[in-house]
Every structure is written in C-alpha cells, then in structure tokens.
Amino acid sequence: MTLRLYDTSARQIRDFVPLVPGCVSIYLCGATVQAPPHIGHVRSGLNFDIMRRWLTYRGFDVTFVRNVTDIDDKIIAKSADLGRPWWAIGYANERAFNSAYDALGCLPPTNEPRATGHIPEMIEMMRVLIERGHAYAAEGNVYFAVRSYEDYLALSNQELDNLRQPEGEGETGKRDPRDFAMWKAARPGEPSWETPWGPGRPGWHLECSAMAHKYLGGAFDIHGGGVDLVFPHHENEIAQSRAYGDEFARYWAHNAWVTMSGEKMSKSLGNSVLVAEMVKQWRPIVLRYYLGTPHYRSTIEYGEESLREAETAFARIEGFLQRVVELAGEVAPAAEVPTAFAEAMDDDLGVPQALAVVHTTVRQGNSALTADDKDTAVARGAELRAMLGVLGLDPLDARWSADGGGAGGRGDALHGVVDSLVSLVLEQRQAARERKDYAAADAIRDRLQRSGLVIEDTPAGPRWELDGGA
Numbered sequence: 425m426t427l428r429l430y431d432t433s434a435r436q437i438r439d440f441v442p443l444v445p446g447c448v449s450i451y452l453c454g455a456t457v458q459a460p461p462h463i464g465h466v467r468s469g470l471n472f473d474i475m476r477r478w479l480t481y482r483g484f485d486v487t488f489v490r491n492v493t494d495i496d497d498k499i500i501a502k503s504a505d506l507g508r509p510w511w512a513i514g515y516a517n518e519r520a521f522n523s524a525y526d527a528l529g530c531l532p533p534t535n536e537p538r539a540t541g542h543i544p545e546m547i548e549m550m551r552v553l554i555e556r557g558h559a560y561a562a563e564g565n566v567y568f569a570v571r572s573y574e575d576y577l578a579l580s581n582q583e584l585d586n587l588r589q590p591e592g593e594g595e596t597g598k599r600d601p602r603d604f605a606m607w608k609a610a611r612p613g614e615p616s617w618e619t620p621w622g623p624g625r626p627g628w629h630l631e632c633s634a635m636a637h638k639y640l641g642g643a644f645d646i647h648g649g650g651v652d653l654v655f656p657h658h659e660n661e662i663a664q665s666r667a668y669g670d671e672f673a674r675y676w677a678h679n680a681w682v683t684m685s686g687e688k689m690s691k692s693l694g695n696s697v698l699v700a701e702m703v704k705q706w707r708p709i710v711l712r713y714y715l716g717t718p719h720y721r722s723t724i725e726y727g728e729e730s731l732r733e734a735e736t737a738f739a740r741i742e743g744f745l746q747r748v749v750e751l752a753g754e755v756a757p758a759a760e761v762p763t764a765f766a767e768a769m770d771d772d773l774g775v776p777q778a779l780a781v782v783h784t785t786v787r788q789g790n791s792a793l794t795a796d797d798k799d800t801a802v803a804r805g806a807e808l809r810a811m812l813g814v815l816g817l818d819p820l821d822a823r824w825s826a827d828g829g830g831a832g833g834r835g836d837a838l839h840g841v842v843d844s845l846v847s848l849v850l851e852q853r854q855a856a857r858e859r860k861d862y863a864a865a866d867a868i869r870d871r872l873q874r875s876g877l878v879i880e881d882t883p884a885g886p887r888w889e890l891d892g893g894a
C-alpha cells in the first residue's frame with residue numbers, strides 16, 4: 425500500500441515517494457507572532473500533525489520543521505501602537521501559539537526556528553542570488569527579479585504577464601513592479617540588522633527559503649501551509665530557493681481555511697475566534713475532533729451547531745471506550761489499525777472516511793457489549809484506541825487526562841473537586857458582601873488569587889479559571 429497525497433504543484437494526487445527511503449522531511453510555514461492564535465491557525469498545525477502521525481505510524485522517521493515569523497510589518501506596527509518592544513510582542517504570542525498547539529495535542533516540531541535567528545543565512549542567500557543575477561539591491565532593499573526565474577508562478581498556475589502586484593509600502597527602486605522584496609530597508613526607529621546593502625530586516629519569504637535549507641537541506645519531501653500561502657509566499661520561496669540552486673520541496677500540501685460567514689478567519693479581518701477563548705467553552709479534545717476530522721482540503725465554516733455535533737459524536741466514541749474499560753479493566757491499543765482505516769488515510773489523508781471506520785467500530789463494540797460478548801467488545805476497543813491514537817484523539821492517552829479530556833480521567837475528577845470547593849468559598853464571599861463586610865469579601869478573593877485562581881463575575885454568576893488561562 426502506498427500513501428498518496430494531493431500535490432498542489434502537480435494539481436493532482438500523486439504516490440508519495442520519499443527522497444530518502446524510510447525518512448520524511450516536512451517544512452510547515454508557522455505563525456507570524458503578532459497576535460494570539462485563532463482556530464484557523466491551529467487547524468493548519470493540526471492537519472499537519474495528523475499527517476506527521478500517519479507517516480510515523482507508517483514507519484517513517486519524520487523530521488518536522490515549523491518556523492516562527494518573529495519580525496514583520498504587522499509586528500512592527502503593533503509594537504508602535506502598544507509602545508512595547510517588537511520582541512516582547514513576538515515572545516508573548518509565540519508562547520500563546522505553543523500553548524494552543526499543546527492544548528490541542530499537536531506534537532512539538534522537531535525544530536522550531538525563528539526568523540531573527542537566521543539573518544546570516546538569509547544574507548548568504550541574497551549574496552548568491554545577487555551574484556547570479558536573480559536579485560538586486562535598490563535603496564537599501566533587496567528584490568528578487570521575477571523575470572530571471574523561468575518557472576515563476578508554476579505552483580499557482582498563473583501567467584506573469586497577467587499578474588498585478590500591489591506595491592508594498594516603502595518598496596521603492598523596483599525594476600519591475602512584480603519583483604518582490606527579500607529584504608526591506610530600515611525605516612527610522614524600526615528594528616534592523618546590518619547587511620552589505622545597508623541596515624534592514626527580512627521580508628517574509630526569505631526566511632522560509634533560508635531555514636528550510638538549513639534544517640532540511642537542498643531538497644526535502646513536503647512543504648505545507650494554509651492555502652492562502654500558495655501565492656505569493658510559496659511561489660516566492662520556490663523562486664528564491666530554486667534560483668539559489670536548491671531542488672527545494674518535492675510535494676506541496678495546503679490546508680483549507682476555517683471560515684466565518686464564508687470569509688477566511690483572519691486576525692486582520694477581525695473575524696477570529698481565539699483558541700484561548702474556545703478552550704474555555706469546549707474540551708480541547710472536542711476542539712481537536714472538530715478541527716482535525718474534516719478533510720484537510722475542505723473548508724470548515726465555523727459554527728456552534730457543528731461544534732455541538734462534534735461534541736456529541738465524540739461523546740459516543742468516548743462512552744463506548746469508557747464502558748469497555750469498565751468491563752475489561754484495561755484495553756491496550758491494538759498494534760495495527762483496521763485495513764479500511766489505513767486505506768482511507770493512505771488516500772490523501774482521508775480522515776472523514778477513516779472516521780467512518782471509527783464510528784462503525786464503535787457501533788460494533790456497543791452491539792458486542794449489549795450481547796455480553798466481552799472478547800469482541802475488547803477487540804473493538806483495542807482497534808478504536810489504535811485509530812484514535814493516529815488521529816491524536818485517544819481520550820485514554822495520558823496526554824489528555826491532565827486537562828479533563830480523559831474518559832472520566834483524573835483531570836475531570838479534580839476539576840469537579842476544585843469547582844465545588846471554589847463554589848463553597850464563593851458562597852462565603854457572597855455572604856460577606858451581603859452583610860456589607862467588604863474587607864472579608866476582598867480577603868477571600870485575594871486568598872483565591874494567591875492559590876492561582878482567577879475569579880470573574882459574570883451575569884451567570886462567578887466563574888473561575890487557573891491564573892494564566894490554563
């Protein structure tokens with residue numbers, strides 16, 4: 425059986441043949457850390473987490489690189505708006521991204537390089553490209569000459585003559601308006617790094633070419649990102665890297681968007697739902713199910729109803745597992761997933777079809793429980809855990825038990841205990857307020873805060889959460 429993947433570049437599904445037998449290298453364009461993540465961002469991380477888990481299940485040694493864009497126009501603008509250093513904004517949001525990936529069970533990347541840690545590599549790439557006539561410096565900027573690279577726009581299947589490229593701010597001195605900036609001249613007060621062409625900062629595209637080369641070499645297997653990155657970002661990466669002499673990525677995989685009223689969920693459009701908010705309302709494992717189980721190339725239109733459906737569907741899976749564990753004590757995951765599940769995953773990561781096998785297995789398992797057929801129920805439970813493990817959705821995995829995601833796990837139990845203790849204390853505080861003993865009420869609140877709890881008064885009554893939004 426061979427894994428087949430849709431390759432944006434070939435515009436069709438192709439057999440996946442790795443460059444080095446037994447190994448797979450993946451580069452995923454990661455976050456621009458200007459703001460905390462919305463669910464569209466984690467969908468991208470999650471889709472590629474599932475790809476990675478499937479390749480690992482198939483026996484490949486996977487190297488997974490996901491970069492952090494820690495300098496860019498939007499970060500600089502935000503820094504000016506908030507009067508905070510650009511790096512403080514970047515670090516805080518990088519932590520927010522990492523805790524969101526972690527909350528949703530995405531495995532940490534093998535390497536997670538930041539753009540600003542790779543300025544020398546970028547300078548070297550520009551030097552070579554200028555020397556070979558693919559790039560030129562103008563007024564402190566360095567541009568890539570798109571006419572110098574014959575296959576420009578092959579990925580997005582566009583004609584250069586039809587391309588109308590809006591001029592970027594401050595991008596002066598271009599020979600052709602379609603040339604793109606690899607490096608941007610410093611403006612007063614902005615962060616900058618010295619180069620042979622003057623002080624400035626990297627354009628977005630250059631960092632990925634430089635970092636992919638450094639961590640994965642001149643050729644690697646799969647390059648991923650959201651579908652919005654096909655043009656211009658990925659076209660520009662290809663132009664830089666190939667003109668530099670790299671073969672670069674052999675397959676291009678792009679995840680579809682999470683949309684709201686049909687529009688891409690986006691920080692800049694202001695229609696985003698933050699992961700940190702979502703995990704207050706929905707169990708992270710349910711969010712993972714919701715964002716990770718539609719096919720990676722189908723759009724997810726955000727909606728409460730579909731979230732509730734995901735919650736119900738997941739509860740069915742979890743309910744069966746819980747019952748079979750109650751019956752058998754322990755159910756270890758099977759060594760192999762059912763063939764139909766594997767075939768679905770090999771067919772361009774057909775998670776929806778694979779999930780149909782999951783639900784069939786649950787139905788069969790429930791029937792076996794009803795018929796008191798313990799062996800069959802346990803066998804189905806074991807297969808189920810193997811399949812859920814590949815999708816990162818096994819509620820019995822220790823990973824989920826700490827945050828209440830487990831099937832009746834310890835996290836759930838502890839949460840319940842804390843909830844009831846906090847209610848008790850809050851009733852005391854309310855009683856103190858009613859008798860106008862504000863000093864006692866405030867003392868109770870302070871005490872709760874010192875225990876690491878934040879209390880929020882809402883119209884529906886007081887709510888608590890762990891300090892730090894955990």
Ligand SMILES: Nc1ncnc2c1ncn2[C@@H]1O[C@H](COP(=O)(O)OP(=O)(O)OP(=O)(O)O)[C@@H](O)[C@H]1O
Pocket residue numbers: 453454455456457463464465466467468648649650651652653679680681682683688689690691692693696
């Ligand atoms: N709504 C979305 N649905 C799916 N993937 C998304 C969505 N928004 C961003 N991504 C993907 O997340 C990854 C990180 O994106 P990046 O930080 O560059 O955000 P962005 O596209 O600038 O987001 P925004 O539009 O919210 O500013 C990229 O691969 C991007 O394609």
Ligand SMILES: [Zn+2]
Pocket residue numbers: 452453454632657661
């Ligand atoms: Zn990139």
